[in-house]
Ligand SMILES: Nc1ncnc2c1ncn2[C@@H]1O[C@H](COP(=O)(O)OP(=O)(O)OP(=O)(O)O)[C@@H](O)[C@H]1O
């Protein structure tokens with residue numbers, strides 16, 4: 390799949406010189422500075438960086454959920470000023486993003502309301518998406534009756550039901566147990582491979598970033614700048630066990646972890 | 660069965676109180692002309708119920724209560740949502756709200772007489788006003804407490820502002836809105852009775868004040884008992900409604 394991507398094709402998203410700062414008690418604290426990157430159509434991109442470096446902020450600006458302070462985001466050539474319908478942001482806090490007064494199916498249908506679907510079409514398609522994440526038997530349950538991993542799967546099904554071109558995932562697996570996390574990673578990779586989606590995954594887990602992605606964009610410590618973007622070059626389909634034992638995986642993991650842990654501030658040892 | 664099991668201590672308390680009341684009246688600890696014993700109040704109460712004499716005043720009072728309460732809730736929730744969502748609207752209305760809110764609502768009855776006349780308009784207005792404030796304040800708080808992640812999820816899924824308010828903000832604020840509505844219900848009941856004592860010639864409040872003036876003391880107490888039962892029933896109905904409306908709150 391990766392091989393078929395043509396990097397020369399116009400990028401689906403362009404991040405141009407984004408800088409952001411927060412003001413707290415009169416102090417302006419820079420979060421990241423002058424971040425630029427191009428996201429290729431159909432690629433799986435991981436954004437890696439230490440905690441607090443502004444990964445969520447960056448992703449929310451890309452999603453049009455937060456206005457940019459300086460710099461621009463282009464989605465298919467158009468400047469992003471509000472949430473574009475074809476980009477969906479998947480929150481880390483699935484327990485807060487699901488609506489507790491709606492059933493699992495009702496939550497998935499939520500992504501299709503306000504569009505042209507009829508009620509029965511929504512229900513039918515909702516069931517299809519629940520089948521994809523393996524939760525069709527739980528359509529009538531309520532979110533609070535499900536485990537954390539199941540709730541995140543509902544949120545994924547809901548995001549897919551919006552039929553986006555781009556899925557922006559903010560640490561989607563950080564609140565579930567280790568085993569569920571591996572299962573969800575494989576599930577998301579499977580969905581991505583079958584759908585042609587462009588996925589941007591934010592994480593501070595080096596292992597996850599490398600395992601999932603075509604490319605890993607690495608941010609430095611706060612105030613963050615773009616450290617580098619590396620191609621993983623790992624073959625697909627990836628296997629939760631085998632891929633992690635390949636020399637290339639270990640090499641990337643070593644490099645990136647080493648940078649995250651030891652090189653500080655970035656650029657000092659260039 | 661279990662419900663009955665939990666209810667019986669309260670039942671015993673009631674019986675004990677009635678017994679003390681009876682003894683106090685029999686032994687003339689209190690003047691039985693001023694506090695007639697239950698042995699006289701209850702048969703009269705039964706007679707009023709059996710003959711249907713309670714119906715007209717009861718319907719009158721509950722009708723106004725429902726109308727004023729519904730009006731106060733509707734305005735309170737609507738303005739509360741607007742004030743909670745938009746800080747400009749909040750800044751515009753907040754001084755007005757803070758000015759009127761601390762005034763005990765019965766104090767507004769006399770000035771309302773001047774503007775609206777001594778009649779049902781005043782009565783409705785004062786019930787609606789008493790309902791309005793707790794509903795408004797709780798709605799604002801409820802709207803502000805709505806999970807931002809849920810609101811942003813609606814936005815990223817392409818919902819308009821209106822759709823987001825209807826589908827996420829309102830249901831999210833509902834638990835607190837209901838808290839306000841419950842407080843408001845108690846206040847509305849107080850105000851409807853008070854207003855009837857002052858401005859009406861019908862209804863439970865009028866019956867009670869009229870019987871007191873004409874020394875129909877036994878019958879007055881019968882009406883007060885009816886009022887007590889109404890209060891309990893309204894509260895129970897509200898609790899039932901609350902469980903129905905926000906089932907996810909149980910978790
Ligand atoms: N609304 C806000 N007001 C002030 N400061 C904020 C706000 N939101 C985030 N910040 C600060 O901006 C910085 C970046 O936050 P952000 O959540 O984007 O980081 P992150 O890289 O996603 O961190 P994590 O890995 O912990 O999720 C943090 O240091 C945070 O304290």
Ligand SMILES: [Mg+2]
Pocket residue numbers: 444445446559560
């Ligand atoms: Mg974050």
